[in-house]
Amino acid sequence: MPLxxxxxxxxxxxxxxxxxxxxxxxxxxxxxxxFALLGPNGAGKTTTLRCxxxxxxxxxxxxxxxxxxxxxxxxxxxxRVGVVPQTDSLDPDFTCAENLVVFAGYxxxxxRDIRPxxxxxxxxxxxxxxxxxxxxxxxxGMKRRLTLARALVNKPELxxxxxxxxxxxxxxxxxIWERLRRLTAEGTTILLTTHFMDEAERLAHRLxxxxxxxxxxxxSPREVIAAHIEPQVVEVFGDWTxxxxxxxxxxWAARHADALSRRCEISGETAFCYTDDAAPLLAHLAHQPGxxxxxxxxxxxxxxxxxxxxxxxx
Amino acid sequence: MPHVxxxxxxxxxxxxxxAVWRRNFLVWKKLALPSIVGNLADPxxxxxxxxxxxxxxxxxxxxxxxxxxxxxxxxAYSTMNAATFEALYSGFSxxxxxxTWEAIMNxxxxxxxxxxxxxxxxASKSCLAGVAILAVIAAFGFTASPLALAAIPVVFLTGLCFxxxxxxxxxxxxxxxxxxxxFTLFITPMxxxxxxxxxxxxxxxxxxxxxSALPLSHAVSLIRPLLLGQVPAxxxxxxxxxxxxxxxxxxxxxxxxRRRLLK
Numbered sequence: 001m002p003l004x005x006x007x008x009x010x011x012x013x014x015x016x017x018x019x020x021x022x023x024x025x026x027x028x029x030x031x032x033x034x035f036a037l038l039g040p041n042g043a044g045k046t047t048t049l050r051c052x053x054x055x056x057x058x059x060x061x062x063x064x065x066x067x068x069x070x071x072x073x074x075x076x077x078x079x080r081v082g083v084v085p086q087t088d089s090l091d092p093d094f095t096c097a098e099n100l101v102v103f104a105g106y107x108x109x110x111x112r113d114i115r116p117x118x119x120x121x122x123x124x125x126x127x128x129x130x131x132x133x134x135x136x137x138x139x140x141g142m143k144r145r146l147t148l149a150r151a152l153v154n155k156p157e158l159x160x161x162x163x164x165x166x167x168x169x170x171x172x173x174x175x176i177w178e179r180l181r182r183l184t185a186e187g188t189t190i191l192l193t194t195h196f197m198d199e200a201e202r203l204a205h206r207l208x209x210x211x212x213x214x215x216x217x218x219x220s221p222r223e224v225i226a227a228h229i230e231p232q233v234v235e236v237f238g239d240w241t242x243x244x245x246x247x248x249x250x251x252w253a254a255r256h257a258d259a260l261s262r263r264c265e266i267s268g269e270t271a272f273c274y275t276d277d278a279a280p281l282l283a284h285l286a287h288q289p290g291x292x293x294x295x296x297x298x299x300x301x302x303x304x305x306x307x308x309x310x311x312x313x314x
Numbered sequence: 315m316p317h318v319x320x321x322x323x324x325x326x327x328x329x330x331x332x333a334v335w336r337r338n339f340l341v342w343k344k345l346a347l348p349s350i351v352g353n354l355a356d357p358x359x360x361x362x363x364x365x366x367x368x369x370x371x372x373x374x375x376x377x378x379x380x381x382x383x384x385x386x387x388x389x390a391y392s393t394m395n396a397a398t399f400e401a402l403y404s405g406f407s408x409x410x411x412x413x414t415w416e417a418i419m420n421x422x423x424x425x426x427x428x429x430x431x432x433x434x435x436x437a438s439k440s441c442l443a444g445v446a447i448l449a450v451i452a453a454f455g456f457t458a459s460p461l462a463l464a465a466i467p468v469v470f471l472t473g474l475c476f477x478x479x480x481x482x483x484x485x486x487x488x489x490x491x492x493x494x495x496x497f498t499l500f501i502t503p504m505x506x507x508x509x510x511x512x513x514x515x516x517x518x519x520x521x522x523x524x525x526s527a528l529p530l531s532h533a534v535s536l537i538r539p540l541l542l543g544q545v546p547a548x549x550x551x552x553x554x555x556x557x558x559x560x561x562x563x564x565x566x567x568x569x570x571x572r573r574r575l576l577k
Contacts, residue, residue, distance in 0.1 A: 056577055085416060089412065105336060107421055
């Protein structure tokens, strides 16, 4: 099994000042799957990854990485894992090709073995012919792609990516997604953290939603949506001029939403009405002057916001 | 507090530190000439300027010309400076700014090996600079003894000692500005007190006592006689102190670095 985490607890500090960042987390990755760990900033995603790699010591719980106990055999385990960290850590003193060759050296891979693979790795990252390009000359997207190529020098069984597409433009995101799908098709297991719901919905076979160090939901994207939220969403917004007053969607919701939907959340100027059958709600809304509506199936973002709340995290 | 003691446990080292040392060497190789010239120019200019300038006023020190006296001190303090700069500024860049250490830790290399590689690398770089300075000293004829070659391993040990001390600062530094304190409060006074520019016997007795405990004093006490073709007195004591400081400082630097990065 690529990764098995049991009852992971991670505390920072001691005594009354201690902060518990991960609180009893269980996670099991199946070989060849893409697993997404979702959570708002500060949910414990990166800390969980650091513990899994043996870079932070767990306060309690057990971790098996590529079948090896962490931290006891973390180094041997990491030899079979590739990591794309959140922040850029390419070596600015080296060219693209040198970055790959030197990094392979950290795995004990001699230069004569890695040199012939450099063109193939750069091509995989969409960086054909950039062998001698300096890191400073690369765009943010190119750097992230080179970091992906760097994570593959040891042909990892498990690839761990911490927010791989944060800060990238749509073109770069789509290229990364396509490459990650290719890797899972070839049998590489992928664990990624993200707070982009579309990324998780597109890529992940299974996902888990993490907040305050606890898993709130786990399963395939469809399962998680089906288990945690009503299937239909009607977003209501605009100026409500019915019933004698000019006011917003919130005023409308206060009077009518409870009767017409299972659950209604107000966020800013918009009322999100969750329901099993939207027909009566839509029929009612058709006669409300000033209000506009958007009817759509519930998605992962709805689940995420339901489970983790709508208030800002940082 | 189990975590605190765990951070300060004994180093667990492996040969994989060589891959990290090699990384630093490959970067250095790209800019080897400017690097050597940079490490060489300053001490050589000081040595020649002070040596010939002050040398006119000070005809002889401890039985040799002032510039020959100064040569050994110059080699010792420039080694200290080169190792210190590398461990502080370059080490901090790799640890904090470029996240190079973070990238390496994702590979099968432990932090202990990375810190050890930085230690040995900073000493290696200071030794390369030291050899260049020694060559200049020999070219000017300020040393003629084959014993001067024995100064090279002492230079390396001096580099290790100051690299280890520097890595303590790097582990504690919030930013580059922090290093200014280390230079003004530790390195510069030590340079003046360690017998680099004048014999320590010139200092008041009470200051002499402190001065003789400074690591640079021990390096000077070994390097200067070797350059003058003499076997240093109390070799064991001086080597022992340098080794002891290296070991203790490395152990402390490693513990502080673990505390900083492994959380």
